[in-house]
Amino acid sequence: MPTTITMPQLGETVTEGTVAQWLKKPGESVEKYEAFVEVSTDKVNAEVPAPVTGTIKELLVKEGETVATGTPIAVIEEVGAAASSARSTPAAEKAEANKQASQEPVPGKSDAPVAPAPAATAPSNGSHAGQAVSSEASLRGASPAVRRLAREHHIDIAQLKGSGQNGRVTADDVLAAARMGPAAAVGQAISAKPIPADGKSSYGDPIPGTTIPLNQARKIIAQRMVESKRTAPHAWSMVEVDVTDLWKWRTREKDRFVRDHGHSLTLLPFFIRAVIEAIGAFPLMNAKFTDEGIYVNKEVNIGIAIGLATNLVVPVIKNADKLSIKGLALAAGELIDKARRGKLGVDELAGGTFTVNNNGANGSYASAPIINGGQAGIVTMEAVVKKPVVTKDDAIAIRSMMNVCLSLDHRVVDGYVASGFLADLKKRLEAMGPDGAL
Amino acid sequence: MAVASPSKVMTNVEAVRSTLYDALKRDDKAVILGEDVGNRGNVFLITKGFIEEFGPERIIDTPIAEASIVGIAVGMAMEGLRPIAEIQFADFIYPAFNQIVGEAAKTRYRSNGEYTCPMVIRTPYGGGVRGALSHSVSVEALFYHVPGLKIVVPSTPRDIKGLLNAAIEDPDPVLFLEHKRTYRLIKDDVPDEYFTIPIGKANITQEGTQLTVVSYGLYAHQSLEAARKLQDENLSVEVIDLRSVRPMDRNAILDSVRKTHKLLIIHEDNKFGGVGAEISAMVAEEALFELDAPIRRLCCPDVPAMGYALPLEEEYMISTDRMAEEMRAMVRF
Structure with a gap:
């Protein structure tokens, strides 16, 4: 038939x-x-x-x-x-x-x-x-x-x-x-194919020698990037974090988590939790520059940068400091699902006070992100890589290492606060796992 | 519980004995009758010493005549006593069938409520003790078809106490089945104080999400053990100990199936027309659109009796490993 x-x-x-x-x-x-x-x-x-x-x-x-x-x-x-x-x-x-x-x-x-x-x-x-x-x-x-x-x-x-x-x-x-x-x-x-390395298909079918017209999304992205880079003097720093224990914890929990909750458990919620705690110790990282002065935000609303084939969206987990790792995982999972389906509401995209960018998924080792306008900083999670590491007692061990990169608005904070924040974040991440409650 | 009430660790057989003893102490209308319950103190020593303490009028040694044991108990109950009749082994209950089904179960209905039949018929049942042809049967399916009769199959010392108290209190006849393999195998904490457990209420012994397993008696323990084993494999099985087969806790089963979408029934009695058949039919009627797999029954074989030889007995009984295997297959289905 x-x-x-x-x-x-x-x-x-x-x-x-x-x-x-x-x-x-x-x-x-x-x-x-x-x-x-x-x-x-x-x-x-x-x-x-x-x-x-x-x-x-x-x-x-x-x-x-x-x-x-x-x-x-x-x-x-x-x-x-x-x-x-x-x-x-x-x-x-x-x-x-x-x-x-x-x-x-x-x-x-x-x-x-x-x-x-x-x-x-x-x-x-x-x-x-x-x-x-x-x-x-x-x-x-x-x-x-x-x-x-x-x-x-x-x-x-x-x-x-x-x-x-x-x-x-x-x-x-x-x-x-x-x-x-x-x-x-x-x-x-029907699996959407990943963007080919040559960039084809993410902007239609680029033909050399022709101009691709700007759509609304691209216009806005361009405008905001320029504005942030022009108004906020960016400074940059990076720390290397040992996430071996954290990785073990997450690996042990992930299967049960996806079965119980329908969302996968990545390192992201653990990382956000550590960022929130570090912000608690360094509230200036949760501030913004205004003409009247430095406004320190009351709420901790964490934006998550999500790269899609043709654009970038940054949905926000509101009052993220009130959520456990599990709560963050569910909230982030929900937002990521919605982003991928193009279903994010305007309210879910507004109100961020600090941004986290999970940049390592494709293997990036270090990056210098542009700050989301009106915030003091943005921090990235780079790829987790197994490396030989010299331990405290001068032995060599294989550990899972991850770089964390921070771009900061130098008008709001100086290197002293920024490096303190990064060191604090590193300490908190390294203290996570191999056991714990989500 | 805010304050731990005083309790004792006892075996299933000790729980039967101590509950009977308390009942005799509490209510002088309570009497025990059966073969060897007096001077011999019951074949499992359940009533040892009772005749000395309560006298031969309340602890009555009967001839080997099961129809008479139950028939006399029916008369006693109708006239205001609280008889607790014992059938020495469930395998010997057949001569009493008419008294149980034709008389006890119908008394209230026949007399338009003028008479009731507040009696308990206790009997040890079940295999796995090298009891062979005449000390191994499960009889629940022979009786659970009968309206007017309650059937209880507790598996733990605590449930034995609570349900035996409830059975003695009950204004109608209760068939109280004690799995003899659990008599000295199962040991647990039992509160000292008087309490009852409602007849017809199941117990969820482990919560789970991927499969519902309904069992009772000895297999309530084995199925729980199997389900715990599966936990290590990240398989989540909900285990229900029925405790009563009639009335049956339909809601406990249906609620669980609505959650897990899969149902496995495990019982020692043979499959054809067994308790599992009723549960299957009930779930198919009430919750068909919740089912994500065919209902399965894991039961002992449809043969006239259990063999005496150990390999035959082992072949007949269901091992914990077999239960785990069946659960695995159903979760993965």
């Missing part, structure tokens, strides 16, 4: 897509959920999984060709489908259509809100999310609980990667997808 595959809608405002590359040729077999085509749009590049297992019968669109969403692009001859597939195909097509409607913008949404800019776009919510339904075929083998939960949370089971026996989608999988929202559920199957 041939199944016609149509151009998926990779984002709610996307109306067309380009077949960047066929990953399968006619005659080749394809597994259900296996990526068979790479589609690019002006927002994202994505590999699209096959909805059925079968053989590629026909490719209807050439590579490089752009077609409207919903246009047939390929035909897959389904295998192992008995007479029942004849019945299920219209249903599957309907589900496919619904699925497309349910797809939310994927990371890289160019009009996503930008760091505390009031001009940030209000999150446009997918009211059509409720249309996501599971096709008859995908329900086969789904337990009653999975069916009910998928229905209640508007999740298409076919889009989920099952963690149960033989890849079965479990009730927990549906609940986890529900926690992440419909877009993330889709994202598990």
Whole structure:
């Protein structure tokens, strides 16, 4: 039974897509959920999984060709489908259509809100999310609980990667997808590709010798960066921190944490906690320069810099000093999820008093960040690297080391306070773990 | 508890003995009757010394005639005594079936409430003690079909005291099943003071999120042990000790299944038509859309009796490892 595959809608405002590359040729077999085509749009590049297992019968669109969403692009001859597939195909097509409607913008949404800019776009919510339904075929083998939960949370089971026996989608999988929202559920199957090293695709498809017009987000980022760099004299310092024990602690807790809370446990919340405590000892780091004088903030609102494919957002954990490590992990997890889905509200982007930048994820060893305007400093977590270290008793040990970099507004504080703050932060991080309560 | 009340560590068999003793002391309408309960002091020495202290009118040695034991107790109960009848081993209860099912359970209904039958029938049951054909059976499923009869299967000394007190207090007949393998195996703290545990209330012995295991009797202990083992593997299993099979704590089971979405029932009685069958049907009726896996029952085999030879007994009984294995498979399903 041939199944016609149509151009998926990779984002709610996307109306067309380009077949960047066929990953399968006619005659080749394809597994259900296996990526068979790479589609690019002006927002994202994505590999699209096959909805059925079968053989590629026909490719209807050439590579490089752009077609409207919903246009047939390929035909897959389904295998192992008995007479029942004849019945299920219209249903599957309907589900496919619904699925497309349910797809939310994927990371890289160019009009996503930008760091505390009031001009940030209000999150446009997918009211059509409720249309996501599971096709008859995908329900086969789904337990009653999975069916009910998928229905209640508007999740298409076919889009989920099952963690149960033989890849079965479990009730927990549906609940986890529900926690992440419909877009993330889709994202598990249609994975947005990382930005290629050559920078392609993050700004559309840059053609040498042409100018890419500035979108709103890029304009605001540019304006704020210049303003901060121009008005605040930046000074910079770095310390090296031994996070061996902290790493052990986090490693021990992480599996249980993600199972219990649905958010992964990174070093970030531990780091934020240490920063908050160091701010407690050095409140000038939580201040800002005004013409009237140095205003020391009452609240400790920690911004987290999150780099997306096309822009940067800095959502804020309000009153972060009132939260435990666990509370910080949950708050940060929530904000990061929202940022990736382009769902941050204006209020979640405003009011930061100090900023933390987890810069090490891609291996950065040191960086000199630009201060978020109106704050006294920004601190980075660089990559955790195992290194031979000379210990106090002159032995050599292998330790997990991390650089922490601080940019400070020299109008607000001098090196004396800044280095005291960094030393205090280092001491607190090194005292964390290998045991403790989150 | 703000203040720890005085308590004693005792075994299950000591808990039966001390609760019976207190009942005899407390209420002179309480009488015990059964085979060898008098001069012999019961085969497990539960009533040793009772006949000397309370006399042969309250501690009554009966002939080997189970129908008479229960029949006499029914009459005593209807006329205002509080008989505690003993069937020496559950395997011998069959002759009393008519008295229990046809008389005791129906007394209140038949007399339009004029008579009730406040009696307890205690009996040791269960295998794992090389009891072979006639000292190993589980009889709960033969009786739990019967409206008008309460059936209690406590697994710990504390539950034995609380539930035996509740059974003696109860205005209707209660079948009180004591797993004989737990008699000297299980030891725990029991408060000295008088207390009851409501009949029909289960006990969640371990909270968990990934699987609900319902069991009772000896296997309440083994399933808890297996679940604890799984904790080390980061698998989270909720364990329910039913304590009563009728009335059954439906809410405890349903609430747990709503949380974990998976249900495993473990009992020693054979599977076909057993207590697990009722639980499965109840959950399927009430909570089908909570289930993320087929309900499973881990039960002893459907054969007429347990073998005497050790390998046969071991083959018949369910090991803790098998329970853990089954739990693992269900969590991972």
